[in-house]
Amino acid sequence: MLHRSRTIVMAVGVLALALVPPAAAALNQPFYVDLFRRMMIFALAALSLDLVLGYGGMVSFGHAAYLGIGAYAVGILAFYGVDNGFLQWSAAIAASAVAALVIGAISIRTSGVSFIMITLAFAQMLYYLGISLETYGGDNGMPLRTRSQFAGLIDLRNPYAFYYLVLALLVLFLVLGHRLVNARFGMVIRAAKSNEPRARAIGFSPFRYKLVAFVLAGGACGLAGALLANQTEYLTPEFMHWTRSGEIMFMVILGGMGTLFGPVVGAIVLLGLEDVLSALTEHWQIILGPFLVLVVLFAKRGLFGLLPGEVLRDG
Amino acid sequence: MAEPLIVIRGLSKSFGGLRATDRVDLDVPEGETHAVIGPNGAGKTTLIGQLAGDLRPDAGMTRFAGQDVTALDAPTRSRLGLARSFQITSIFRDFTAVDNVALAVQAHSGHSFRFWRPARAERALRDPALAVLDSVGLGDRADVLAANLAHGEQRQLEIAMALATRPRLLLLDEPVAGMGLEESQRMVRLLGGLKGRVTIVLVEHDMDAVFTLADRISVMVYGRIIATGTPEEVRGNAEVRRAYLGEEATL
Ligand SMILES: Nc1ncnc2c1ncn2[C@@H]1O[C@H](COP(=O)(O)OP(=O)(O)OP(=O)(O)O)[C@@H](O)[C@H]1O
Ligand SMILES: [Mg+2]
Numbered sequence: 001m002l003h004r005s006r007t008i009v010m011a012v013g014v015l016a017l018a019l020v021p022p023a024a025a026a027l028n029q030p031f032y033v034d035l036f037r038r039m040m041i042f043a044l045a046a047l048s049l050d051l052v053l054g055y056g057g058m059v060s061f062g063h064a065a066y067l068g069i070g071a072y073a074v075g076i077l078a079f080y081g082v083d084n085g086f087l088q089w090s091a092a093i094a095a096s097a098v099a100a101l102v103i104g105a106i107s108i109r110t111s112g113v114s115f116i117m118i119t120l121a122f123a124q125m126l127y128y129l130g131i132s133l134e135t136y137g138g139d140n141g142m143p144l145r146t147r148s149q150f151a152g153l154i155d156l157r158n159p160y161a162f163y164y165l166v167l168a169l170l171v172l173f174l175v176l177g178h179r180l181v182n183a184r185f186g187m188v189i190r191a192a193k194s195n196e197p198r199a200r201a202i203g204f205s206p207f208r209y210k211l212v213a214f215v216l217a218g219g220a221c222g223l224a225g226a227l228l229a230n231q232t233e234y235l236t237p238e239f240m241h242w243t244r245s246g247e248i249m250f251m252v253i254l255g256g257m258g259t260l261f262g263p264v265v266g267a268i269v270l271l272g273l274e275d276v277l278s279a280l281t282e283h284w285q286i287i288l289g290p291f292l293v294l295v296v297l298f299a300k301r302g303l304f305g306l307l308p309g310e311v312l313r314d315g
Numbered sequence: 316m317a318e319p320l321i322v323i324r325g326l327s328k329s330f331g332g333l334r335a336t337d338r339v340d341l342d343v344p345e346g347e348t349h350a351v352i353g354p355n356g357a358g359k360t361t362l363i364g365q366l367a368g369d370l371r372p373d374a375g376m377t378r379f380a381g382q383d384v385t386a387l388d389a390p391t392r393s394r395l396g397l398a399r400s401f402q403i404t405s406i407f408r409d410f411t412a413v414d415n416v417a418l419a420v421q422a423h424s425g426h427s428f429r430f431w432r433p434a435r436a437e438r439a440l441r442d443p444a445l446a447v448l449d450s451v452g453l454g455d456r457a458d459v460l461a462a463n464l465a466h467g468e469q470r471q472l473e474i475a476m477a478l479a480t481r482p483r484l485l486l487l488d489e490p491v492a493g494m495g496l497e498e499s500q501r502m503v504r505l506l507g508g509l510k511g512r513v514t515i516v517l518v519e520h521d522m523d524a525v526f527t528l529a530d531r532i533s534v535m536v537y538g539r540i541i542a543t544g545t546p547e548e549v550r551g552n553a554e555v556r557r558a559y560l561g562e563e564a565t566l
Contacts, residue, residue, distance in 0.1 A: 198401075
């Protein structure tokens with residue numbers, strides 16, 4: 001059950017996102033369609049991380065790896081002439097889910113700093129793998145030949161169609177996430193986060209549930225990667241750099257860990273601030289840094305978490 | 316006669332050079348309330364941890380209900396019917412009281428790879444959880460966040476979580492520790508009500524509770540059980556009196 005004020009903010013937020021394209025058209029600022037689509041793609045990535053981090057209590061510091069794998073799956077298939085989006089995006093999801101299965105199987109038995117370091121190490125490995133792939137542009141990356149084709153169902157070259165597809169996917173994953181974290185499955189991973197010895201003592205074996213959560217999150221982030229490749233029409237190992245993982249994690253923390261709409265808020269605020277501040281001054285990071293520190297200090301539950309509603313009860 | 320519900324032979328565990336439990340033998344027949352007493356650091360919690368499956372023993376074996384469980388982990392043992400409370404209260408603090416108990420019910424009703432139906436709306440989890448909460452006297456506290464319960468209530472909640480798994484053996488590590496007189500009397504009454512219906516291994520420093528509840532008592536010192544017997548036998552045991560110098564008066 002969601003708290004009223006949170007439901008309202010979420011509904012208003014989604015509605016506002018739906019109104020961005022007409023507003024941008026009215027203001028003759030098509031650039032905003034691009035910006036908000038990018039925000040929503042990162043919101044999806046952050047949402048997937050939140051399942052692992054906020055609900056599962058696993059501090060995965062290499063989440064950008066799945067973003068990169070998803071993007072490269074699309075880019076590499078396109079490179080060989082496979083432009084079919086159904087194929088490309090399925091491959092993106094499958095490849096990142098498999099990577100998450102391997103990384104999770106190794107890392108989830110550990111905890112604390114070891115867990116952080118293992119997930120980070122894997123992501124860095126993939127980053128360097130991307131750099132070494134000369135065929136696909138090495139550290140320069142390569143352009144995406146063409147955006148994914150969906151047999152004429154939807155044309156991603158149309159910025160509005162692409163925008164609403166991303167919005168629809170984001171809403172879909174918010175709904176799926178809401179069901180998942182409140183179903184038996186979600187209760188187990190949240191219980192394990194809350195108190196793992198207790199969860200084991202009452203008869204749960206958390207490992208396999210955490211692993212499945214990790215794989216689901218990896219797959220969802222892979223889809224975000226596929227979207228990102230189409231968004232930028234370019235892919236580079238930078239997608240997998242650890243600073244990118246940090247940025248996604250920051251979106252989650254900024255918006256509110258263990259809430260569903262929090263990561264969306266976090267992605268919009270962080271990328272929005274970057275955009276506004278970088279237009280004002282080239283030293284925008286000097287302003288952004290302290291702001292983020294203040295939010296973490298004074299809004300421990302993140303911006304969305306400031307709204308009434310007990311974090312864990314209100315998945 | 317059937318084999319005792321729990322049979323322990325030569326159970327040992329060392330931390331570094333310290334023998335926390337040292338070749339412990341213990342039989343607890345079905346239905347018995349068996350207290351384990353002993354001075355601080357005697358190895359009582361270590362023994363409970365080994366029984367619950369949290370601590371791997373260095374040597375020895377444990378049989379439960381005729382089955383060798385030595386190699387089984389805590390969740391597996393829980394599903395076989397072992398339940399425990401912790402010396403330091405261990406609950407899901409950011410869940411409500413009824414959530415805590417419903418989770419215990421859930422853990423014992425098949426796998427949890429269910430992704431769609433809200434668990435809190437499942438009567439099959441909710442109703443038994445509320446019934447157990449009622450039985451430990453927390454019926455009117457069901458929707459309170461566990462972190463906001465009083466200390467005594469949190470201990471009751473732990474018992475409720477254990478009972479919700481329908482255990483055959485209850486391992487209780489100092490259930491009345493840190494409680495006021497009234498709270499501890501309530502807990503003793505609660506445990507007295509369970510007596511006979513479920514087998515209990517009770518670690519406790521409160522001698523009133525021990526002598527009210529226990530059918531038999533084992534005394535642990537430096538990782539070894541130095542005496543086992545009825546409350547009268549233990550009370551009269553000279554070695555126990557020596558080991559318990561400071562606490563002689565209460566014995
Ligand atoms: N994880 C551990 N690592 C190292 N030493 C430990 C560990 N757990 C217990 N010990 C040591 O083992 C000995 C037995 O501890 P244990 O907690 O079993 O005693 P206890 O009888 O439960 O004591 P108390 O009555 O104070 O609860 C103590 O000396 C303790 O310091
Ligand atoms: Mg102890």
